[in-house]
Amino acid sequence: MFQTQSTIDRCFSKLFQFISPRQYEGEKTGDNATPSSSIAGEDLTAKAVHKRYEGLVTVRTKAIRGKGAWYWAHLEPILVHNSDTGLAKAVKLRCSLCDAVFSASNPSRTASEHLKRGTCPNFTSLPKPISSISPSPISYNHRKRPSPATAAASTSVVTSGFSPLALIEPSRFCSPELNYAPVVVAAAAAAAPSPHLVLSGGKEDLGALAMLEDSVKKLKSPKASPGPDLSKTQIESALNLLSDWVYESCGAVSFSSIESPKFRAFLAQVGLPLISRRELIGARLDAKFDEAKTEADARIRDAMFFQVASDGWSSGNLSEKVVNLTVNLPNGTSVFHKAVFATGDVPSKYAEEVLWESVSGICGGGVASRCVGIVADKFKAKALRNLENQNHWMVNLSCQLQGFLSLMKDLFKELGLFKTVTANCLKLANFFNSKPQARSCFHKYQFQEVDHAGLIRVPPHNLEVGVKSFELAYPMLEDVWDFARALHLAVLDESFKVVCGEDAVAGEVSEMIHDVRFWNDLEAVHSLVKLIKELALDMETDRPLVGQCLPLWEELRGKVKDWCAKFSIAEEPVEKIVEKRFRKNYHPAWSAAFILDPLYLMRDTSGKYLPPFKCLTPEQEKDVDKLITRLVSREEAHIALMELMKWRSEGLDPLYAQAVQVKQRDPLTGKMKIANPQSSRLVWETCLSEFKALGKVAVRLIFLHATACGFKCNWSFLRWVCAHRHSSAGMERAQKMIFIAAHAKLERRDFSSEEDKDAELFATSSGEDDVLTKVFADPSSV
Known part of the structure; x- marks a missing residue:
């Protein structure tokens, strides 16, 4: 962070508080004191000497920046150490012009006697015309930097050679905008104080004059260019x-x-x-794109099969959207394929065409059965079902992250509790936002409780839209919940009581805020939404596979049941909404992958590790048989079912089953996770190789992703694309840029966007330890 000159001055002023004023003028601090025979005494003396030395260095540093006496450009503090103990015993001043050493007790007197009176042979205050200075050869290639003594000597010669500069006030050169030799000007001004020099060009001449002096300084003391010499x-x-x-x-x-x-x-x-x-945007972009594309194509060619992930169809109500098509490989990695720019709500038939063209393009005219499935973030039911019916080997899924988010929308639309809470919060928010006296009272307690004040967020349309739209209503509920204490204090304020006497709605709002049931209902709604959001966030981070879908929904059911018990809410209406969304998103592949994945094998009383058929309903068991039969050829169908019966009765060797299920703690989240997610597939390809038909289905099923989370586009990039969508050259560059960016992010498994990271950064607060809060409140504190 860049700091202004005033901020730096405040920092120095705080630092100088630790140095006594008499130290500036040279109070004697025991430079010549005899060290004590005691070790403790020597340490104390050394500390005092070090403190004195650091104080002088600080004063000299400030002076060199143009904020102190002129003589510090030529006097340098040095430490003198005891030859026996090695501890510092005194501080001295060394003249950088002649290397003479003096006591540090009074720098001002030393400067007067040694420099001004002519004792130093290399210091002179006589003016010289610029023509009398002989330029030295200039070489910018030598790497050896001049010593402090050499630099100081050069400074003194240039300064003494231009006494007219002493007529200019030093502080006029110390502006942050003018970084031209303030030390030299300050030194000249202190050496020969005179009235202000009036320049014909006015104040603008000061910069030109400083540049002239700086040029002379460089001629007298050439040094290496500031930038390093790079190959x-x-x-x-x-x-x-x-x-x-x-x-x-x-x-x-x-x-x-x-x-x-x-x-x-x-x-x-x-x-x-x-x-x-x-x-x-020319040759470099083309070269980088070719490099990334070659690497991506090579990875896809090496894989026996893959899944296409389609992310971006559900970009809210945006008129412009970017649909990203990614290829998921069996080894757990993902490769970017391409981006499709769409406008408005996309027809199901168009989505079907885009998905199939992508599959054909990835296969490159080869065997289309290499694509074993598609996962899309918005369930284009007709499109996915059509592709699955036309290609019997494919398993096309809807994104489970979107399924959980859709569940929250269902609750807002269908559950009476959500409707009531939303309507009450809307009434409360509209009142405080629209009534000036009530708003003023509310803002006063907002400042008191949360250090800021503002309006409560409300849906932009009418009450009906607010009640039915989760995206529009939930921010309002969050605000009311977060400002609960400020609202309580506001209705207790005397000024609000005056409003209640004049406005009937104010009385209703006051009664609502004092009603415990209103807050219990709001807490219930807030906690359930928070619960589902946390599950969705974990899903977005972990990117679960298709075999995890049934356990995820079972976990959700359990948490919803606990929520109903905690807030005394009838379970039946809530369970109906959850089951309705479950059936809408359910796919037979969930049950089949759950049964075939060794990760979910359960140990029975005999010690065998068997697939968890007892966790399925009778309908789901039938789904397993139907799906396996569909995914193999007609000739292999009966073989696959026989192998399934054998898998059901024998399972997997206990040692391998335990190896697959080994977990370890994730250092980032602290949660226990599977140590090697690829073990489930590798077991089928190695030690279960006798299952010829069933193994072919298993390795293709259990690697499938259940979410379409992938590369996220920046809003700034989307705007740029929209501005150039009518230009073929612009769109080509956009495709290349998004491919490079997505390829790099997928390489490091980074599925977040810059906007999300920035929002997280600015939303993070840890009280007094929050550095950003300190900086914005008081920049001088850093």
Whole structure:
């Protein structure tokens, strides 16, 4: 973070509080004191000497920046150590012009006697014309940096050679905008104080005058260029990393920012050549895309089969959306395929065509049966069902994350409790937002309780829309719940009681806020939504496989049952809504994968590890038989069913079953997770190889993903695409950029967007330890 000059001054002022004022002027601190024979005494003396030394260094540093006496440009504090103990015993001042050493007791007197009176042979205050200075050869390639003594000597010579600069007030050169040799000007001004010099060009001449003096300084004391000398390989590598960052940001970093003067200055400072926008969207973009595409295609070719994930159909009510098509491979990795730009609500037939074209394009004219299924984030029932009916080997699923989110919408639409709470909160919010006196009272207690004030978020339309729309209504419920204490205090305020006497609605709102049942109902709704959201967030992070769908819904049922008991709510209406959504999302592959995945084998009384058929309903058992029969050829159907019976009765060797089910703690979340998720598939391909037909189905089923979570596009990139959607060249570049960005993110398994990360960063708060809060409240505290 950049700090202003005033902020730096405040930091220095705090630092100087630890140094006594007499130390600035040189109070004697025992430079010549005799060390005590006691070790403790020597340590105390050394600490005092160190403190004195650090104080002088601090004062000198401030002076060099133009905020102190002129002589510090030539006097340097040094520590003198005891030859026997090695501890510091005194502080001295060394003249950087002649290397003479003096006591540090009074720097001002030392400067007067040694510098001003002519004792130092290398210090002179006589003015010299600029023509009398003989330029020295300039070399910018040597790497040895000048010593502090050399630099200080050069500074003094240049300063003494231009006494007219002493007529200018030093502080006028210490502006943050003018970074031209403030120490030199300050030194000259202190050496020969004079009235202000009036320049013909006015204040603008100060910068030009400082540049002139700086040029003379460089001629007298040439030094290496500020940027490091980089090899061609290093430069090319750095520019490649820079371009990768721009592409992978996928619109968060604009191409125009590359040509920002500040960014160009940064490149020059680190020794890199300038790079143009045209270069980034030209050859570099093409080369990076070709590299990523070649790598992705090679991974897909190596896999025996794959699943297509289609994410982006459910982008809310946006008129423009990006549908990302990703390829899930059996080894657990994902590869980006392409992005499809769509407008508005997409017809089911169009979605079907897009999905099949993607499958055909990935197979490249080869065997289409390599694609064993599709998972889409919005259940295009007709499209997925048609593709599944036309290709018997395919398993097409709806995204379970969207299924859980849709369940929350069902609750808001169909459960009476949600409707009542939403209507009451809407009435309360509208009242406080629209009545000035009530709003003022509410804001007063908002500031008191949460350190900020604002309106309660309400649905943008009428009450009916607010009641039925989860996305529009829930933020309002969150606000009312978060501001509960501020609302209670507001209705107890005397000014609000005056409003109650004048407005009947105010009395109703006050009665509602004092009603315990209103808050119990709001807490119930808030906690259930929070519960489902947490399950959905875990699902988005863990990306469960199809075999985990039944356990996930069973976990949800258990938590909903506990919720009903906690808040004394009838279970039957809630269970009906949950079961209705379950049936709408259910696919027979859930049951089949659950039975075939060794991860869910259960140990019976005989010690065998058998598939959990007893966890299925009779209908789900039939689904297992039907699905397995459909996924194999007619000739193999009866063989597959016989092998299924054998699997049901014999299961898996206990040692292998235990090995598959080994868990370990995730260091990031602290939860227990399967140590090797690939074990379930590998067991079928190795030690269960006698199951010829059933094994073919198992390895294809149990790797399928149950969610379509993939690459997330930035809003800035989406806007950029919308602006260039009528340009073929612009759309081609957009496709390449999104491929590069998605390929990189999937490579490191990063499924979040920059907007999500920024929102999480700014939403994170840890009280007094929150650095961002400190910075925004008081920049000088950092």
